[in-house]
Amino acid sequence: MTTTISAPGGLKRLTTAFGGAILALFLAAFGALMTPAAAHADADTLQYSGDNSTWGDMSQIPDFQGELIPGGELTTTFWAKNPTSQGGTLQVYLGNWTKTAPDMQAYVRVEINDASGDIVDLTNNLATPGTELKATHVGPGQTAKVMLVVGMPADAGNESQNQSVSPDFALDFELDAEAVATTTTLTGPATATTTTSFELTATVAPAGATGTVQFKDNGVNIGNAVPLTDGVAKRTQILAAPGAHSITAVYNGADGFIASTSEVLTVTVTATPVEPGTGSAGSSSGSLGDLGSIFGS
Structure with a gap:
């Protein structure tokens, strides 16, 4: 059958x-x-x-x-x-x-x-x-x-x-009922060095938006999504690769709020110059401590 x-x-x-x-x-x-x-x-x-x-x-x-x-x-x-x-x-x-x-x-x-x-x-x-x-x-x-x-x-x-x-x-x-459009604004520095940390700030409007923001570098996620606090998400970051980085902040949306993406923030990163040592091989002015500070140990 x-x-x-x-x-x-x-x-x-x-x-x-x-x-x-x-x-x-x-x-x-x-x-x-x-x-x-x-x-x-x-x-x-x-x-x-x-x-x-x-x-x-x-x-x-x-x-x-x-x-x-x-x-x-x-x-x-x-x-x-x-x-x-x-x-x-x-x-x-x-x-x-x-x-x-x-x-x-x-x-x-x-x-x-x-x-x-x-x-x-x-x-x-x-x-x-x-x-x-x-x-x-x-x-x-x-x-x-x-x-x-x-x-x-x-x-x-x-x-x-x-x-x-x-x-x-x-x-x-x-x-979703009564879902409203949002705008996401991203602020941060225009320049940075490969060893200097800087802050990225995403602000989502209107006030009251909840959820998370995902920061991206050239379309690739930077770490985990950051929860909004009073409509703001912040991330402290170091970009180790020299060159121009296209940073965006993507608001992932939540009940009642539609997702949105910020405009691109271009951060130009330059390599941190290596400072020359202050002593010479035959000089008594250098020390192991000085050498350690030069090489970051």
Whole structure:
């Protein structure tokens, strides 16, 4: 006894159920119906990956794997990434699902970041299209691991044999409410030496912004992110490599605040000159202590 998951056009592929006008109409209808005051983004705003490495549109979502038999489950796992500067809630819904036999036994559930949502029974038309299966908050640049599951109870009878079900899973991405834009300003010296420490100061506006700031040198992180204190993050730094350094401060965003990046601060670093010794080999004016101070010991 086997049961297949079918999609429009006979393609047994999840992206058919997700993509195109069907999804757009579904999201528009349920977005307006369920949370009229919330800001919704198209699910295509997110990026998708089947291996958490290669990113693209929904075509990256893999096929279902497994065999739908009594006590078995079909699954597909993918990652969704928020590439925007604003956080939001990723929601997975049951779509306008169909099956070929009214008394066929089947259920669906969703796991996000390895945490499972409730099992929703598709037997005897008990499930309502638009039922939220699982949701999670995805901050700017963050990812969520999603597994879609279609299962059959272990005690499923012969009425389920050779039937098909299409859960028509759908996604929505609800932007954080009242999130405000921020600006990040970076200050520091224009010049430094390879042995002199200096201070970088990032100021995030408006007042009340929380979270962390990541300082970067030519796009590479300088240490760990620094928490904001009264809208300010500071870092004391030594740049050991001579030359021009393009320093930026990246505010990572927080609930209610959108991430932002400062303009580039160019710090030109020069090598610290080595001062000549004051004594000579034949002179009694030099000492071991003097030599130690010259060589930094």
